[in-house]
Amino acid sequence: MASTWTPTSWQSFPAAQQPNWPDQGALDRSLKQIASYPPLVFAGEARSLQNALGQVCAGNAFLLQAGDCAESFDEFTANNIREKLRVILQMAVVLTYSLGVPTIKVGRMAGQFAKPRSADTEKIGDLEIPSFRGHIVNDPTPTLEARIPNPDRLVQAYHQSASTLNLLRAFVKGGFADLSRVHAWNQEFVGSSPEGQRYEQVATDIERALRFMHACGVDTENTAALHEA
Template sequence: MTAVSDLVGAAHQPTWPEPEVLRDTIELLRRLPPLVEAQQCARLAGELAAVTRGERVVLQAGDCAELFSESGPEAIRAKTAQLAGLGESLSRTGRAPILIGRMAGQYAKPRSHRAEIGADDAEVPVYLGDAVNDLAPTAAGRRPDPRRLLLAYAHAARALQTLAAGPAVYTSHEALLLEYEHALRRTDPVRDEVFASSAHMVWIGERTRAPGGPHIGFADGITNPVGVKIGPEADPAEILAVVERLAWNRPPGRVSLIVRMGADRIGERLPPIVRALGEHAANVVWLSDPMHGNTVRSAQGLKTRVLRRLTDEVEQFCAVLHRHGRHPGGLHLEITPDEVSECVDESADLSTGPDHARYRSACDPRLNPGQAGALVERFTDVLTTI
């Protein structure tokens, strides 16, 4: 059962309009089978431990915000095929890749603003992901509906069935909606420990990683591998406190630090964090998320990212860790197998791109196949030379 104290002070939670429906939904979720099994999560934990030793490399990638309409078998097969192809590129490093999809659960998003201008130039609540409300920019569509949590479970279950028949891909998502995540905790029948059955790995976002907050509290109470996003304003002492809490008495690789600082700031802001962690820095998985710190607006006002800036951040990420004797562990990317135009290649392209007609992301801009391949190839080149 989820105690009220587990949720007190939780940031970026929806304001559900029907508390009795939410209560019934959560009770039903508690009775459903686990989406993933404990032994699968334990296997991933063991593989991530090898990353801390420089023996393996991670590609964690997928949609910014998954849509229920794009979680069917054909879409999942396309996404896993893209991951597998990028994994082949990473194999040139001599380190076997670990493929972790941002899929089968990435149905909720924290947002910077509570409202936006929707249909008919009227203000509507912001889209919070398909697990909460609808992408359609209307007042009715944007009304949070707790029954969507059951749809999130159903779509995740269907996606996982498709994954089971394909390449070895683990699943991950941001553990944002605490009522949902707590409801899907299960007990490992072998180890008698609690794990999150919503995904093989979950991460805690930049906005919700307070060391004493409920999201870190949730992460502390499960045995799954856990990621923590860290941005340019992160306090080294705070990150140390988070790592000490989540990694205490646990094997290397339990915690992945997902660095999202921006190309302009990573060279200054990452070294103090690596130094503050001391010996802990050798036992965490270091992942580069070059997407979120490099978001800009095009001349047409579209949210976008410049591939050259992403490459720059990845290169600096590797250089900082190498100077400190630590292993760059991999990449955390927002990508799609579709030929979209959401990111641009060079800063000069901001005056004309991206192409609005091929901009289909539900939230943040994603790399198309060519751009994702170029970024992974560059990361591979860097790893083979340091």
């Protein structure tokens, strides 16, 4: 076991949820290929998250983590990514206003493809096949061939993650996360959903706060913190 953290120290810990890759050579080639690619997350982004989590630990911020249990290769569209981000932003606005502290938003996105399993195999009728471990490993189709772990899926997951992150960065820096826009979504939710009526008072209070800030000369156009996520 490693006593101090290094970029590779995770490799010294036991991995209890690894699939049984049938072709070690193919796995090694996929891992080597991914290792040659640019990082998905940059050092500055990691440091920013570390600082934000420090604020959460100190009680000065609230952590919101949301997203899929496991991402899918079959549902990879710009619309799906946008709508997941939209819901996270809507929740964050309500939490930030209600708690009075910043909400640190963490998405289970752009890499959340694996599924842990309690057993290596499962029975479908009389057929025993490898368990579905997420699209990064095998296919959910209940056949023996589809369930064989395929290391090419690791590379596909990298490319999908990179595309997802690029789109998310464009959204959060390009005005999609603008506070006025997110508040309008919440108002729509309150007006069109029976569940949303519980948040009607919060939406009204946020509207009043936005009007006050605008009257003071603070708006989403001249304040980056209100325009970006």
